[in-house]
Amino acid sequence: MGSDRTFLYGIAGAMLVSSITGAAFAAEREYSPGVGTDYPKSVYFGDLHLHTRNSPDAYGQGNKELSPADAYKFARGEEVLSSSGVKARLKRPLDFLAVTDHGEFIGAYYRFTAGDPALLESNVGKRWSGFVKEGKPEKLMAEFVTSIETPDSARNKLPEVVARSIWSEVAQTADQYNAPGRFTTFAGYEWTSMTGGNNLHRVILFKDRADAVSKILPFSAQDAIDPEKLWTALEGFEKSAGVEVLSIPHNSNLSNGIFFDEKTLSGGPLTKTYAETRMRWEPIVEVTQIKGDSETHPVLSPTDEFADFERWDSWNIMGRVKTTPEMLPGSYARSALKRGLEFEQKLGANPYKFGMIGSTDDHTALPTTTEDNFFGKFANSEPNAHRSETHMASGKYVDWQLGSSGLAAVWAPENTREALFAAMKRKEVYATSGSRIMVRFFGGWDYARDAVFRDDYVKVGYGKGVPMGGDLTRAPAGKAPVFMMLALKDPDDANLDRIQIVKGWLDKDGKSHEKVYDLALSDGRKVDPKTGKAPPVGSTVDVADASYTNTIGTAELAAVWTDPDFDPAERAFYYGRVIEIPKPRWTAYDAKFFGVKMPPDVPMVVQDRAYTSPIWYTP
Amino acid sequence: MSRFLRDPLVHFLAAGLLMFGGYMALNPHGSAEDDPSRIVVDRPALLEFLQFRTKAFEPERANALLDAMGPRELDSLIRDYAREEALYREATALGLDKSDYVIKRRLVQTVEFVAGNASAPLTVNDAGLNNYFAAHKDRYAEPATITFTHVFFDAGQGRDVASGRAAKALAAMNGRQVAFADAPGWGDRFAYNLNYVDRPMDAVAGHFGDNFTQQLFALKAEPERWQGPLESAYGFHLVMVTARKDLVFPPLEEIKDRVREDYMADLATERRDELIDDMLKHYEVEVTLDRRGAVKAAAR
Numbered sequence: 001m002g003s004d005r006t007f008l009y010g011i012a013g014a015m016l017v018s019s020i021t022g023a024a025f026a027a028e029r030e031y032s033p034g035v036g037t038d039y040p041k042s043v044y045f046g047d048l049h050l051h052t053r054n055s056p057d058a059y060g061q062g063n064k065e066l067s068p069a070d071a072y073k074f075a076r077g078e079e080v081l082s083s084s085g086v087k088a089r090l091k092r093p094l095d096f097l098a099v100t101d102h103g104e105f106i107g108a109y110y111r112f113t114a115g116d117p118a119l120l121e122s123n124v125g126k127r128w129s130g131f132v133k134e135g136k137p138e139k140l141m142a143e144f145v146t147s148i149e150t151p152d153s154a155r156n157k158l159p160e161v162v163a164r165s166i167w168s169e170v171a172q173t174a175d176q177y178n179a180p181g182r183f184t185t186f187a188g189y190e191w192t193s194m195t196g197g198n199n200l201h202r203v204i205l206f207k208d209r210a211d212a213v214s215k216i217l218p219f220s221a222q223d224a225i226d227p228e229k230l231w232t233a234l235e236g237f238e239k240s241a242g243v244e245v246l247s248i249p250h251n252s253n254l255s256n257g258i259f260f261d262e263k264t265l266s267g268g269p270l271t272k273t274y275a276e277t278r279m280r281w282e283p284i285v286e287v288t289q290i291k292g293d294s295e296t297h298p299v300l301s302p303t304d305e306f307a308d309f310e311r312w313d314s315w316n317i318m319g320r321v322k323t324t325p326e327m328l329p330g331s332y333a334r335s336a337l338k339r340g341l342e343f344e345q346k347l348g349a350n351p352y353k354f355g356m357i358g359s360t361d362d363h364t365a366l367p368t369t370t371e372d373n374f375f376g377k378f379a380n381s382e383p384n385a386h387r388s389e390t391h392m393a394s395g396k397y398v399d400w401q402l403g404s405s406g407l408a409a410v411w412a413p414e415n416t417r418e419a420l421f422a423a424m425k426r427k428e429v430y431a432t433s434g435s436r437i438m439v440r441f442f443g444g445w446d447y448a449r450d451a452v453f454r455d456d457y458v459k460v461g462y463g464k465g466v467p468m469g470g471d472l473t474r475a476p477a478g479k480a481p482v483f484m485m486l487a488l489k490d491p492d493d494a495n496l497d498r499i500q501i502v503k504g505w506l507d508k509d510g511k512s513h514e515k516v517y518d519l520a521l522s523d524g525r526k527v528d529p530k531t532g533k534a535p536p537v538g539s540t541v542d543v544a545d546a547s548y549t550n551t552i553g554t555a556e557l558a559a560v561w562t563d564p565d566f567d568p569a570e571r572a573f574y575y576g577r578v579i580e581i582p583k584p585r586w587t588a589y590d591a592k593f594f595g596v597k598m599p600p601d602v603p604m605v606v607q608d609r610a611y612t613s614p615i616w617y618t619p
Numbered sequence: 620m621s622r623f624l625r626d627p628l629v630h631f632l633a634a635g636l637l638m639f640g641g642y643m644a645l646n647p648h649g650s651a652e653d654d655p656s657r658i659v660v661d662r663p664a665l666l667e668f669l670q671f672r673t674k675a676f677e678p679e680r681a682n683a684l685l686d687a688m689g690p691r692e693l694d695s696l697i698r699d700y701a702r703e704e705a706l707y708r709e710a711t712a713l714g715l716d717k718s719d720y721v722i723k724r725r726l727v728q729t730v731e732f733v734a735g736n737a738s739a740p741l742t743v744n745d746a747g748l749n750n751y752f753a754a755h756k757d758r759y760a761e762p763a764t765i766t767f768t769h770v771f772f773d774a775g776q777g778r779d780v781a782s783g784r785a786a787k788a789l790a791a792m793n794g795r796q797v798a799f800a801d802a803p804g805w806g807d808r809f810a811y812n813l814n815y816v817d818r819p820m821d822a823v824a825g826h827f828g829d830n831f832t833q834q835l836f837a838l839k840a841e842p843e844r845w846q847g848p849l850e851s852a853y854g855f856h857l858v859m860v861t862a863r864k865d866l867v868f869p870p871l872e873e874i875k876d877r878v879r880e881d882y883m884a885d886l887a888t889e890r891r892d893e894l895i896d897d898m899l900k901h902y903e904v905e906v907t908l909d910r911r912g913a914v915k916a917a918a919r
Contacts, residue, residue: 041812045825077821093821182819436825438810455808488810491828491852555853556775556810 039462040411040428044420045436046096047075047367048186048408049203049250049286049359054101054170055190056144058363059109061393062379066365068099068170072177072185074366083379088366090373091492092436095415097367098186099174100203103220104147106189107166108158122159148192148221156222163217171210180416189218191247193225195265197318199254200227203286203359204234207244207421215241226265228274231281246424250286250361253294254317257330260339260352270343275351284424287333287611288358288406288433290377291317291397295356295577295611296334299325304516305533306579309609310403310433319396337614338504338512341571344618345510355427355469355613356575358406358434369434370493371606372546374404374586385594388587388602400602404586405433409610411467427469430576430612437496437608438488441468441576443615445475447482452558457484468576469613480566481617485519486558487578487610494580494608495553497522497537501561505572516577519559523552539582543604546584546592553581568619575614582607655712658704660697660906668700697906703727705899743879743886751882752871758881759874762819765836766862768799769813770806770845774854785848785855792845792857799842799859807854817864828852839863 051058052068063083074080077093101107111119112128119125131139147156158166171187178185186205193200206213219233227247234245252259263269287294292312301307313323329335333356340352360367364382366375374383381387381399388400411428412419423429430439440458444465451460461484466472472481487499498521504514518527518534527534540549563574585606591598598604662685669681688696706727752759770788772781788805797805803813811826824832831851838846840863848855871878 092824095825440810453808455803457808486810489852491824491826491831554775556773558810 038413039458040413040423040467041458042412042415043438044095044184044410044412044415045407045432046094046098046184046410047360047362047369048096048098048188048205048248048357049100049190049289049361050097050365050367051101051190051361051363052099052365053110054099054107054166055363056102056105056109057393058101058365058378060141060144061363063364064110064113068101068173068365069177071099071365071367072097072173072183076177076179076183080366082364082366082375082382084382084384086375086383088368088373088375090368091370093183094367096184096186096410096420098188098203098205099170099365100188100190100205101170102144102192103189103204103218104192104222105144105156105158106170106218106220108162109144111162111166116162118159119162122162124156124158148194149196149225151222151224153223164214167217168210168214171206171213175210178417181414184415184417184420186417186421187213189220191219191221191230193221193227193230194317195225195258196256197316197320198256198258199251199317200225200259200265201250202227202230202282203248203250204230205246205248205421205424207417208242212241212243216243228264228266228277231277234281244421245281246283246421247281248284248286248357249282250289250359251291251294251317252285252287252331252333252336253292253297253312254315255331256316256321256323257327260330260332260336262330262339270347270351272347272349275343275347275349278351279349279353282354283427284355284357284429284613285333285336286359286361286406286408286431287356288403288431289361290402290405291361291392292401292403293405293433294331294333296332297328300328300332300335301514301516305536306516306577306607306609309607310401310405312397312401315396333611334502334504334514337573337575338506338514341504341506341512341573342510344571345506350616353616355424355429356431356611357408357410357424357429358431359408360406369404369407371404371434371584371586371608372589374402374589377402383590383593385590385596388590388596388598400587400598403433404606407432407434407436409436409439427613428467430468430610432610433606433608435490435493435580435608435610437490437493437578437580437610439468439499439576439578439610439612440484440486441612441615442466442484443470443472443481443574443617444484445472445479445482447484447560449560452484452486452560457486460484466615468615470615472615472617474619475566475568475617480563481574481615482560482562483574483576483615484560485576487556487576489553489555489580494548494583495522495550495555496557497553497579497581497607498534499557499559500577500579501574502577503563503565503572503574505567505570507570515565517561519561520557522554522557522581537581539605541582541584541588541605543584543588544592546588548581548583550581571619572617573614574617576610576612578610580608655708656902658701658708658902658904660700660904660908662908665696665700665908668703669696672699697904697908701902701904702895702899705902706895708902709898743882748875748879748882749871751885752878755878755881756868759869759878761864761867761869762821763836763866764817764819764864765823765860766816766818766840767835767858767860768802768815769809769847769859770802770857771809771853772848772855772857773807778854781854782848782850785857789845789847789857796843797845799861802859806857809853817862827856831856835860 050071052066052071053059053063066083070080075094075097077090079087079089082088128140131137174185174187188203188205191202191204216237237243237245293310296307298308315322336352340350344350363378364375368375376382377392380390390399392399409430409432410420410423412423442461442465446464451457483501485499487496489496499519501517501519504512506512521534522537525534538552540552582605585604587598587602588604665685666681669685710727772785774781820832820836828851831849834849838860840860842861845857845859847857849858
């Protein structure tokens with residue numbers, strides 16, 4: 001106790017001194033020009049969710065050979081042969097990549113076929129060999145799914161020597177391809193929890209090197225399917241191995257409402273501890289990827305004309321239970337952020353105060369996100385003339401529904417594990433549905449109306465406010481928050497249609513609301529004051545030719561915006577959304593390339609977009 | 620498959636892993652029981668081998684695949700088969716003969732391991748390292764980079780306007796010999812950065828687009844002169860290129876540890892292959908494959 005107190009006094013003393021010296025020198029120039037400019041100057045684009053042959057489903061679906069090493073090579077720009085024999089290459093390499101295979105039987109199916117003796121001699125291996133001898137390979141297949149939904153860690157335990165060797169290989173391969181400053185890699189895996197066919201999947205991401213990461217073994221859904229147990233395990237990792245770790249939820253759209261629920265998975269009420277623990281481990285959520293977009297839904301946001309995007313809302317992930325409207329609020333990010341405000345009011349802590357990223361979730365080891373270079377979900381949806389008709393994993397969703405999405409964008413001072421990981425923790429990240437759209441988003445109280453058009457707009461952004469992921473509190477008397485937003489098109493992709501701010505807030509009765517504001521529009525369009533809507537940007541897409549022109553839209557949109565409806569007593573969040581002009585969807589490129597006719601219900605045009613992490617206002 | 624199953628995930632996994640059914644159907648090939656030093660490579664042996672290797676137990680496809688193979692491909696297939704068979708025989712010669720595939724794999728891996736470690740510890744001399752480095756230089760190359768600053772003219776108000784302003788500014792800036800550090804204020808606000816130091820092509824393309832980047836990397840470094848204008852996706856740019864680094868091959872001294880590691884790894888593989896090849900010499904490999912043309916090329 002005594003030393004704690006001394007420590008606190010020490011901090012108080014240091015703060016006093018620094019505030020005095022800060023004030024004394026505030027008006028003076030800094031001698032060293034670098035002082036005060038250590039803010040992020042670059043945005044890095046990458047994928048934090050990718051599967052290889054090490055995932056049982058990827059392997060079973062035909063990715064027999066493409067390894068984590070192949071994935072890293074591909075992501076850093078090399079040409080790789082896909083599982084179905086199609087040459088693949090990225091037009092521009094990614095800045096970072098995490099290979100995150102399913103933690104359940106990670107690498108084991110591949111090892112089993114390759115004849116790993118230790119695996120073959122284990123109980124699991126003998127059981128699998130038994131299925132093979134019986135001529136019932138489907139039983140082997142069932143093992144992965146059964147093990148996820150009904151955890152039985154004793155029954156599914158791989159020999160320690162096998163599990164350790166696979167996991168340390170995963171971590172070592174990541175280290176081998178990590179090139180600080182140029183290409184960053186992360187070790188990771190997926191915790192593939194499901195219940196009743198409802199998705200609760202998370203990516204588990206490690207910041208550290210293989211020597212530390214190899215000290216642990218993945219805590220998988222075979223150990224437990226309750227996220228609260230996962231968080232306890234993650235805390236154990238940090239304590240026992242000295243690593244830093246994050247959990248990134250995804251595909252909330254396929255959870256039938258249980259991802260951002262109003263109760264815990266075990267049926268208890270949400271508590272302050274639950275909220276704090278969840279946000280300790282899950283500061284960001286993957287809201288857009290190949291299996292659909294999770295920002296919002298037309299039923300939840302009926303007046304938002306961009307709410308209907310790459311929508312997967314017929315069934316849960318296993319196609320067992322139909323999705324009904326009352327499930328939707330727990331399945332989408334915007335409604336979850338609103339729910340978060342409600343719970344914060346009640347509990348004093350917000351369980352859903354997350355930033356947003358995109359990633360691919362491709363199972364081909366090939367993270368592709370542009371419409372003209374789409375390599376699908378599994379080997380069967382790699383480029384071929386019939387992939388619009390086949391079903392994903394022989395389930396209910398059809399492969400034309402796959403989206404060529406998405407990317408994680410991270411604002412960081414440099415492209416290293418440390419810098420990227422720190423940015424994720426402070427939520428200075430955003431999602432794109434595939435294009436490399438650049439977005440700056442700041443909130444404060446004193447930005448000048450022209451601040452975003454000045455050379456030093458970034459310095460002002462950080463100096464007088466907070467970036468995406470940040471907090472505003474205690475509104476100065478008579479002031480409303482001011483937001484500075486700037487978006488730049490992907491230099492080799494479509495122009496921009498508009499930039500917007502999505503606001504969510506909690507009224508005096510504890511009820512949450514949302515509203516979308518157009519901040520800037522291309523082509524001189526104006527918002528109609530009566531309807532509050534702007535006319536659509538139009539389209540230059542020639543579907544048959546799979547082409548478009550950048551003769552509409554614009555390369556850059558920027559605005560400084562003050563919330564006209566601000567009430568300092570009401571909790572709120574604000575996030576930026578950028579919309580591109582329409583361009584041909586991958587289905588249109590396929591139709592032209594393979595000379596096939598797409599079924600009439602297949603969308604052929606897409607408006608890619610970006611979502612920033614929110615900035616929250618708390619009274 | 621679907622009639623067995625209700626779960627789609629199970630279903631697709633099953634479809635993919637049907638091959639396991641093949642384990643029991645295909646028995647280890649014991650064609651040379653009479654003469655343990657003779658390995659017979661015939662069609663059934665290669666078909667089996669091929670199916671395990673491609674992890675697809677489809678005899679018809681394997682047949683077609685085998686017949687379509689070029690001489691070199693076939694040669695390496697036969698070689699690999701003979702090697703595995705030889706190692707297996709070596710292993711069974713140790714007295715642990717079982718027909719179980721598990722045991723077979725265990726024995727083969729044990730002998731491979733023994734072969735890899737049986738030799739004296741690997742040592743690397745400087746001459747060897749130098750030769751290795753010379754042969755694999757490309758693997759260690761650093762990409763070309765550029766250092767430049769730029770003045771931006773936004774095309775948001777019209778492409779022709781921006782282009783005209785850029786041309787005018789170019790003359791003025793070169794006339795007044797405006798320095799690298801004094802560029803701010805001459806053009807419009809650029810949303811990314813003004814200065815780029817030692818940036819590789821991909822990083823520049825990420826901020827300016829391919830077209831601009833191709834033009835930029837074609838310029839010579841002229842630290843005192845403004846060049847351009849170059850057009851990007853956003854407008855026109857006057858650039859001052861102060862340094863260019865072509866593809867760099869770092870000297871061995873700077874990356875010696877990395878090269879040594881790679882060299883040792885390659886050496887170990889080579890050594891192991893040699894030992895296995897020596898082992899293989901104790902066997903007579905007889906190829907009796909009914910396949911015209913290629914057979915001769917394959918026999919050694």
